[in-house]
Amino acid sequence: MDALFELAVFAALLATGFLAGRVIEQRHYASIRAREAQYADVLAFGFRFPADRVTPQRVFLVTGTVVVSADYFKTFVAGLRNLFGGRLRAYETLLERARREALLRLKEDARRRGARMIVCVRFETTSITGGWAPSIEVLAYGTALIPEQTNRAT
Amino acid sequence: MIVSNLELIPGKRIAAHLGIVQGSTVRAKHVGRDIFASLKNIVGGELKGYTELMQEARQEAVDRMIAEAESIGANAILNVRFATTSIAVGAAEILAYGSAVRLENP
Numbered sequence: 001m002d003a004l005f006e007l008a009v010f011a012a013l014l015a016t017g018f019l020a021g022r023v024i025e026q027r028h029y030a031s032i033r034a035r036e037a038q039y040a041d042v043l044a045f046g047f048r049f050p051a052d053r054v055t056p057q058r059v060f061l062v063t064g065t066v067v068v069s070a071d072y073f074k075t076f077v078a079g080l081r082n083l084f085g086g087r088l089r090a091y092e093t094l095l096e097r098a099r100r101e102a103l104l105r106l107k108e109d110a111r112r113r114g115a116r117m118i119v120c121v122r123f124e125t126t127s128i129t130g131g132w133a134p135s136i137e138v139l140a141y142g143t144a145l146i147p148e149q150t151n152r153a154t
Numbered sequence: 155m156i157v158s159n160l161e162l163i164p165g166k167r168i169a170a171h172l173g174i175v176q177g178s179t180v181r182a183k184h185v186g187r188d189i190f191a192s193l194k195n196i197v198g199g200e201l202k203g204y205t206e207l208m209q210e211a212r213q214e215a216v217d218r219m220i221a222e223a224e225s226i227g228a229n230a231i232l233n234v235r236f237a238t239t240s241i242a243v244g245a246a247e248i249l250a251y252g253s254a255v256r257l258e259n260p
Contacts, residue, residue, distance in 0.1 A: 020197035071198030133195035
């Protein structure tokens, strides 16, 4: 009887994780796509130096960070997959979402402070322990530039 | 105070190198957030409480780094890097470091 009860709880958690997790992931992707279009005018580069010898008026550090958690279903599937090895697609989407979200927040930070260009963008990923499901933190940081206004006669 | 992860700021000249400056903080989440986060682990998604915590911690590390740079007479910190290490369950160290310099206009 106890075993049956435990099985029922496990199945319920799995189902909740699968259904709610899917809805949350799809909503997150929809929001990411919408905001990516919205922030398309903020340029982010990995270059260490700004292009075209831009003389910045002002430079400052900008950051974007997000902590996301896997759901119960993903954790279970990943546990199974671990036995055979191979791609853990469930976690790939989790990390992709986190990274795109962090980049968006980086752009948001830059735009709020009046910049349209970020150079030297770096990513850092840390897994946070605790809880049943792994959580990861993704940090994106870079230097925002506000170029000098040049009054070029055209 | 200019804080940047670039090695050189276009249009500025480095007058003096003043060495490495750093700032760090060790943070733990409080139990309420932990309980909420473990519920959130079932359905997945963003752990907003943790995101805020990390942001606050990183800001504090940067503030401490800036304070150190100011105390040695720097007006900029270049090549800033971040590092995060989880040192125990529920606790993390956030470190910010960079090179303190004195910049001047050429």
